Amino acid sequence: MSEEIIVAGWMDYEPADRDTMLRHLVEVGKRTREEEPGCLDYAMTADPTDGRRIRVFERWVSQQALDEHFATPHIKEFRTAVAGLTRLGVSLQAHTVAASRPMR
Template sequence: MAEEVIVAGWMDYEPGDRATMLKALTELGRRTREAEPGCLDYAMTADPGDERRIRVFEHWTSRQALDEHFATAHIKEFRAAVAGLPRVGVSLTAHTVAASRPMR
C-alpha cells in the first residue's frame, strides 16, 4: 500500500499579485479535486496576517499521485496563465504520512 503524502507550507507574491494568484489557484484546486482521484484535499488560502502569503495544503493518496498531478493539462494551463506573477518567497515541504488518527 502506498503511503499518503501531505504538502504544506507557503508561497509569497507581491501584495498586488496575491489576489490574481489566489483566483488562479482556486480554479486549479477545483479542477484538481474533480479530475484527480489521488487528490484527497487541495487548498490554497490567503494568510490573514501577511498580505503577500498564500498558505498551501495538499493531501495525496501517494507520491505517484502527486507526481502525476504535475503532468496534467490543468497544471500546465495554470503555470502558463500565472507565468508573469513571480514568487518572491516559498517554503513547501512534502511529508510522507507514517500514521493518522482522528482528532476530537
C-alpha cells in the same frame, strides 16, 4: 500500500499579484479535486495577517498521484497563466504520512 503525502507550507507574492494568484489557485484546485482521484485535499488560502502570503495544504493518496498531478493539462495551463506573477519566496515541504488518527 502507499503512504499518503501531505504538501504544506507557504508562497509569498507581490501584494498586487497575490489575489490574482489566488484566483488561479481556486480554479486549479477545483479541477484537481474533481479530475484527480489521487487528490484527497487541495487548499490554498490567503494568510489573513500577511498581504503577500498564500498558505498551502495538499493531501495525496501517494507520491505517484502527486507526480501525476504535475503532468496534468490543468497544471500546465495554470503555470502558463501565472508565469508573469512575481513570487517573492516559497517554503513548501512534502511529508510522507506513516500513520493518522482522528482528533477528538
